[in-house]
Amino acid sequence: MKASIFLFHRVSPQRDKLWDPLSPERFDEILKYLKSKFEIYHAEKILSLTPTLSKAEGAKKPLAAIVFDDGYKDYIEYSLPLLKKHNLPSSMYVVTSSVESGSPPWTYVLDNALANTKKSKLDIDISLLPAELKNTSWKNGSDKIAFAKKFKPYLKKISDAKRRTIFEQTIRSLNDVEAPQNLMMSWNEINQIKVAGTVIGSHTVSHPLLSKIENEKEIENELSLSAEKIKEHTGDFPLTISYPIGSFDERVKKIAVKTGYKFGLAVDQKEYESVKHDLFEVPRIELYNEPLLKTKLRINGTLEKIKKVLR
Numbered sequence: 001m002k003a004s005i006f007l008f009h010r011v012s013p014q015r016d017k018l019w020d021p022l023s024p025e026r027f028d029e030i031l032k033y034l035k036s037k038f039e040i041y042h043a044e045k046i047l048s049l050t051p052t053l054s055k056a057e058g059a060k061k062p063l064a065a066i067v068f069d070d071g072y073k074d075y076i077e078y079s080l081p082l083l084k085k086h087n088l089p090s091s092m093y094v095v096t097s098s099v100e101s102g103s104p105p106w107t108y109v110l111d112n113a114l115a116n117t118k119k120s121k122l123d124i125d126i127s128l129l130p131a132e133l134k135n136t137s138w139k140n141g142s143d144k145i146a147f148a149k150k151f152k153p154y155l156k157k158i159s160d161a162k163r164r165t166i167f168e169q170t171i172r173s174l175n176d177v178e179a180p181q182n183l184m185m186s187w188n189e190i191n192q193i194k195v196a197g198t199v200i201g202s203h204t205v206s207h208p209l210l211s212k213i214e215n216e217k218e219i220e221n222e223l224s225l226s227a228e229k230i231k232e233h234t235g236d237f238p239l240t241i242s243y244p245i246g247s248f249d250e251r252v253k254k255i256a257v258k259t260g261y262k263f264g265l266a267v268d269q270k271e272y273e274s275v276k277h278d279l280f281e282v283p284r285i286e287l288y289n290e291p292l293l294k295t296k297l298r299i300n301g302t303l304e305k306i307k308k309v310l311r
């Protein structure tokens, strides 16, 4: 059985230099296109079908699911009404510390600080940085954005402990920018979307790259404490763990099983194939704010094929 699982984050008319949300108009067009191409069910329903291939074969169109990571409040304002308009189900995977604090995941806080700081230098311990990032000052806005576009990918490559140290120093240095508030859904709002039919799952406690955590006890905490919080506030133990930034390894998969999850979702721009992928390494196709033609190529898998030919 094959299925395409499409991953979204923010849908909002707000523009963002470093991480642009999908506009509601574009999201509407994408949903219309998805509906014409696929039979769309909850990801959890599709993944439960896996052993019984025959059920999927009865479908007239290929299977797909729509999922969201992080738990941004704009899901309620923009995504959910459009999903309802097209009568489409979806799932939302929340970062429980963000639900509790109201502060977005570190990835967003970092982008926001760099995008909005008026400072011309990031004052942190440069011995923690590689040669190409040791110059932490910028001459102008575009210079700063260029720095940010190298800085964040570096933080995703290093150990989680080191990443946290650099992140904390960065936020302390860029203290002219206030942490954005009121962007994340509360437990109350999460229960509202659950009543509206959205499946709720976990996206960990603090949004780390799980494969970069050295201490397995910490991985266990990220997976189990987030699940317990979701159970406590929504009444149901989550079926799904969505790995932040798609990062997982064999340890993470094993701990996810032990914790009681049924599915583990990664990010990899290809369709899920039950003969290739186990249920704890399910690939998801992330969709971005880009020209609609490019999004359609991504949805059909054509973009990946073109890239392969060009490689």
Ligand SMILES: [Zn+2]
Binding pocket: 069, 070, 105, 203, 207, 244, 245
């Ligand atoms: Zn995320």
